[in-house]
Amino acid sequence: MVGTQSDSWYDPDRIARELDWNLLRTFVVLAESRSITEAAGRLRLKQPSVSTALKRLEDRVGRKLIKRGPGQYALTEAGELLYREAVDINGSILRLSTLLREMTDEVRGHVKIAVASHVVCPLFDQTLGAFHAQHPAAGLTINVLSSADAIAEVQAKRASFAVCLVRDRNPRLEYRRLYREFFGLFCGPDHSLFGRKGLTHADLAGQTAVSFDTDRLQDVLRPVTVMRAQSQLGERVVATSSNLEEVRRMIIAGLGIGPLPVHVVRRDLEDGLLWQVPPYDDLPPIDVHLVWNPSAILNRAEEILLTMLQEVIDDTPMAQRTYA
The missing domain is CATH 3.40.190.10 (Periplasmic binding protein-like II)
Structure with missing residues (x-):
């Protein structure tokens, strides 16, 4: 039974000798899918074939790799470990053929x-x-x-x-x-604050905001999140995107005030598409x-x-x- 073998079962030489690399490739797809059916579709195989491949791999390594049941499909601890290694191995194998094909003087x-x-x-x-x-x-x-x-x-x-x-x-x-860039807060031409000078943090209070998916205290744009809070910009983030161009689009369209790298939008400021609002100093570096x-x-x-x-x-x- 999977997971009950003796220590000799995990002998490195035995695993290296008996493990089929194609099983690892199949497992990478399984780990990145939400079900056996989805993985089978991505691999262009029948579902029973993929289930059999998973069973063979679990037998080879002596561990249950995926917890499956009604409404359940998740990697086990052993599955997580194997996935990290399998991604690395699979990537090396894929790159090997490319390297051999590209061996020329030029x-x-x-x-x-x-x-x-x-x-x-x-x-x-x-x-x-x-x-x-x-x-x-x-x-x-x-x-x-x-x-x-x-x-x-x-x-x-x-x-x-x-x-x-x-x-x-x-x-x-x-x-x-x-490189290092600095983020500021901006609004578009249709916003009530556009073109106004002498703005203070109080003018931003309660205004709607747009931002990046990663504009959160626990994520990569944490300094931007802190800047928004210190600027008294309301917590009503009405739209987000992971793409800077789309955040820019939403700001210009008037959905709300949002953060953008200052050096990236310099031309937009000159062309009257964006207007910077507080803070103007001590902008967060990213x-x-x-x-x-x-x-x-x-x-x-x-x-x-x-x-x-x-x-x-x-x-x-x-x-x-x-x-x-």
């Missing part, structure tokens, strides 16, 4: 970057331009995701690296601060990081671009990477 590898919405950093842009000029045959894909999803893609080795905000640091990943997985086997293009970014961070004083 740098032809493909770089997949996971980026938080509306990263505005001239240093980053200049590095991308220099990379393309030096290696024009290399491919590049930039996927815009929430910061949490961007980091998950890096951890799973599905992205070469990420440029995003960071809340909790995963000890398996590496982090470097790329750091944007370069994040990568040191255990990922990088192709040559990924390795070169990541090294270029690390070097430009080292060579550029923080003052020049701070956008006020």
Whole structure:
């Protein structure tokens, strides 16, 4: 019976010899799904085949991996542990075929970057331009995701690296601060406070707000949450998004007052699309990081671009990477 085997059952050599890597791939999909049926659909297999694969894997490792029952589908403690390792293994196997295919004298590898919405950093842009000029045959894909999803893609080795905000640091990943930005509060042309000078915190009291999904005390934009509270901006957050462009859209449309990076919206201020409201001083700083997985086997293009970014961070004083 699963979970009752002797210690010899967990012999590392036996597991390495008998474990089918395809079972691990199936388990990754199972762990990321909400049911056996959903996983079967994603794998394009029949449900009994997926259930059998799960049973075989549980027999191989000697542990129950998924708790299943009426209204219940969740990883066990052993399942959580195996999932973390299986994601890593599966990512390495997927990348191996790509690396072998891209072995040429010319740098032809493909770089997949996971980026938080509306990263505005001239240093980053200049590095991308220099990379393309030096290696024009290399491919590049930039996927815009929430910061949490961007980091998950890096951890799973599905992205070469990420440029995003960071809340909790995963000890398996590496982090470097790329730049620092400052958030202010803004309203749109149809708002009652638009164009008014000499505003105080009292003018914001009771106003509706729009913001980011991560604008919470326990999340990555905690300093922005504190700023909203100190500005007496009401707790009525009527709309949220993980995408900066959509938060900007809702502010301009007049849904409420919301936070945005000051350097990102400078043109909007000049064009009369946005108006800044208090506070005007001591704005909260938010750091944007370069994040990568040191255990990922990088192709040559990924390795070169990541090294270029690390070097430009080292060579550029923080003052020049701070956008006020």
